[in-house]
Amino acid sequence: MLYHMKNLSVDEVTALLSEERQNVCEKWPGIDTFRFNVRLTIPYCETVRCVLNMFHELGFIHRWNLDMDTLVQFSLTVKQGYRDCVSYHNWWHAFSVAHFFYLICKNCAHSVASQLSELESFVTFVACLCHDIDHRGTNNSFEINSKSTLASLYSSQGSVMERHHFAQTVAILNSGSCNIFSTLADNQFKQALDILQNNILATDLAHHFKIMGQLKDMSENGYRPDDEKHHELLLCLIMTSCDLSDQTKDWNNLLEVAESLYEEFFNQGDLEREMGGQPNEMMDRHRAHIPEQQISFLDNVALPCFSLLSNLLPDTSEALQEVELNRRRWQVVKNEVGDKPIMVKGKLDIRHLDVDKLLEKEEEDKTDFKTAVSENQDNSNSSQVTANSKH
Secondary structure (H helix, E strand, O other): OOOOOOOOOHHHHHHHHHOOOOOHHHHOOOOOOOOOOHHHHOOHHHHHHHHHHHHHHOOHHHHOOOOHHHHHHHHHHHHHOOOOOOOOOOHHHHHHHHHHHHHHHHHOHHHHHHHOOHHHHHHHHHHHHHOOOOOOOOOHHHHHHOOOHHHHHHOOOOOHHHHHHHHHHHHHHOOOOOOOOOOOOHHHHHHHHHHHHHHHHOOOHHHHHHOHHHHHHHHHHOOOOOOHHHHHHHHHHHHHHHHOHHHHOOHHHHHHHHHHHHHHHHHHHHHHHHOOOOOOHHHOOOOOOHHHHHHHHHHHHHHHHHHHHHHHOHHHHHHHHHHHHHHHHHHHHHHHHOOOOOEEOOEEOOOOOOHHHHHHHHHHHHHHHHHHHHHHHHHHHHHHHHHHHHO
């Protein structure tokens, strides 16, 4: 299976099995709110325990009669399937993505229950945990251009890395001690694998762009629960939203994420240069204009995605508002630093900026300007009235 994985710790499995499951809100107050930041709040050693409790709280353990020994081994094995040497697409990312789907289930319970089947919700949570398993820190273009083994296996079908993530997930499920789908009926098992594959493939942004027109049509004309295609489209949108959910968190989290992400980008760019290629600007540590790139990403990817999600699941609007705020924050940074490189020794050299204070000052200046324009207009109108009265 995965060459970099180690055998599970018997002590860790035993410890997790011996604990009584509890609602995560009891241990982590506020974890069911969109503003909660798992990366900066929950210790890494607690993440699998938190995952198990989310399985419990969302009702999946009871509904699908999940065997706890199997679930514990599955969760630990999935965690091990992520490479620690990859700076962004690692277990922290998977955990954060799964947490955002937990938030959708908790905050949009009525909508989710009426728009998704119980099996779809269960498998989507699993897909969030597994969607980037065994990521190598390189994107699909790199795999294809470098003629990697993965590209030789999957390039003819597209979505090279996503197909690898699905294949690795199935390999884990095929291990007798990790098959959390074993309690499903035969027809449910087949359906679960189809949902799992579609959901993991949906995290390829190339796929997301292909279905944007259909997503917009569904958003404008209304979701139809009896339409199988609408189910598939909504699940794709949810997966993309969960995958991008770091953009919905506070500024401190966003800086941490940007540092990890650009470290990964730049490492790929270095590899491309060593192979005689020229990395694109985003992957080039010498040419990347991070604030401008982040604004472009938010404008063209994240904001349209969360706008659609908010239209279809209105209770996610708080997440959209935070993405909008983060877009304004990056604009403030761009105004302050211009084209100056801001990544220094793997860290963003903008932490000294009080971005929210600068944003507040900018808003005050806009208000003062509008007030001045309004007063000038009033004075002009008053002068005109006076002049007319004299005639």
